[in-house]
Amino acid sequence: MERYDLLYRLYGNFDAESIREAQEFVDLLPPLDSAVALSQWQEVNDELTDHKNRIQRGFPNGERYAELAAHATRDQAFTGLDLYTKYGRRVNALVLDVDETLRSAGRTDNEIPRDVLHLLTEFHETGVPIVICTGQTLENVKGFAIQGLGNELVHSGDVSIVYEAGTGVFTPGHGSNTKRLLYETLDDSVQSVFESVRSRVIRDLPDGLRGCVHLQGNEFNVTLKPNFETGSDDAESVIDDSLIYLLDLLGAAVTDDSDGASWTRAYYAERDPEIEAVLTQRGERPAPETTIPEDVAETLARVNVAYYHADAAELSAVDLNKAAGVEAALDVLGVIDPFILVMGDSKSDLDVMEWAAENDSGIAAAPDHSSPDVLEHVRGTDDLVFDRGDAASVLRAIYALNLLVD
CATH class of the missing domain: 1.10.287 (Helix Hairpins)
Known part of the structure; x- marks a missing residue:
């Protein structure tokens, strides 16, 4: 006491x-x-x-x-002390999503607030490595990281970037380990599926999507983005169409059978209510009793299909996720016995939060507009839910925690 x-x-x-x-x-x-x-x-x-x-x-x-x-405010200091009392250890790495977590278009003009950037530099000065963990491409992340944190900090050897939700890890200053391409570790069969889809995705665009979507510049994932303002009615329409198009391309990539598209639609509709809703609304949902051959189902189990309403439709490898990327980043950074702060808002961030919880390796925080599964996890652990655009409040509580540890 x-x-x-x-x-x-x-x-x-x-x-x-x-x-x-x-x-x-x-x-x-x-x-x-x-x-x-x-x-x-x-x-x-x-x-x-x-x-x-x-x-x-x-x-x-x-x-x-x-x-x-x-x-820290009084409340932030007591939150830090409560966390110290519960866990008895300091946070030794930060794992941070960017869009709608560190920065939020609703409150900060889509820029990371200056107080957040300054707090990150203070964590860095106390020897806490920073892992930026995002679905964005490496070049995008490098740009705003250097602009916000400074070239010296980003290239200090204590900053790592997990990009494209786990496709690769970039950690400047670590020689041959500076860039790890995690997709190169996948089985040839999985790589060939993505090569097939990627080779056709723009070439075979249906007329209704030409000029309406573009392929995000990913190294491995296949992500279609709208050529309209995210969240608009036009964006919703073309992303719904893009989702169905990607499902059909995936079906053609995993089997020569003419029923391939029907099998992929049925497989992912059964597993994702959002995908099912899009297919049902468009009258494209196969009958629930559709039988999927075992070998096709085994391949599809290695591929994630993600639908982001009026924002993106994406294919990614199950074995490539933010949790795998974070593990690789912590390994490169030399963080032994990690106890991390994970901040994020989406399903891909939840993978990292659950990994940390299952391994007693950290705590989770999320903005109040996060996906329901993320909020359920965060509220069920330490209830570190913060207002949109106010990531600094949690960072200050964690800074307090670290100050209080002997």
Whole structure:
């Protein structure tokens, strides 16, 4: 109980809110060529130092508690302490989805907020590696990572990028392990299915989809994206059509039988309610009693078909997922006995969350607009659900957790 008593004293006897605001001002004020601005910055920094010195004199391990007041609200600090009490260890790697997790078009103009970026640099400075884990292509991720975090940090050897939801892992500064192409480990039979679909997907586009969709620049996954604003009625229509088109291409890739398309439609409709709903609405759902040959079903079991409403239709390999990518990234980074923070919002992020939970290797957090399965998992573990665009709140709680660990 001693740590709880110390937190009550810290937040009861000191103006932690003012300390935190001063710290944010000092950290985030953009460089200005202005004597007045520099003078103001210096004044705030002097006041901040004075506040911290008073805390340091009043607490055992006072520097730790001064940093706690400067980085976390009372609630965030107690959340961190609750996590420490439960797990008894610090987070030794961050695994972070980007779109709709770190950044959110609804609140942040689709940019990662500056306070989130700064917190990531502070974790990095304390020796916590960062794994960016996303469905985006490597080039897209490298671009915004370098722009947001800086070239030096991204190439420090402590940052890894799991891209295209587990297709590959890019960890600058690790020699021959800098880029691992995980799809090269797949069986030839699975690789040939994707080669077949990829070779035909644009060439054989039906007239109704020509000019309406494009193939995302993936190295391995086959992802069709709309040439319309994501979420619009036009995007919904073409992605529904694209889903059916990909199912039919997959059927042709796994069997020469003319019933291949019917078998793939039936297989995935049975396993995914969203796919079933699209097929039913379009009158393309095969009869539920459709019999799928065993060899075809065995191949289809190695292929994921993902439908993202009005956003994308995608084929990916079951053995390539974010969890497999994260394991590979942690291996390259040399994270032994991982205890990670996983932040994400989608089904692919849930794979990592479940892997961490099953192996006692971490905790999960998610924005409140996440998919229902993700929210169910997060609320059922540590209830680290945050508001849209407010990833910083969870990062501050984890920063507090790490400060509180001996």
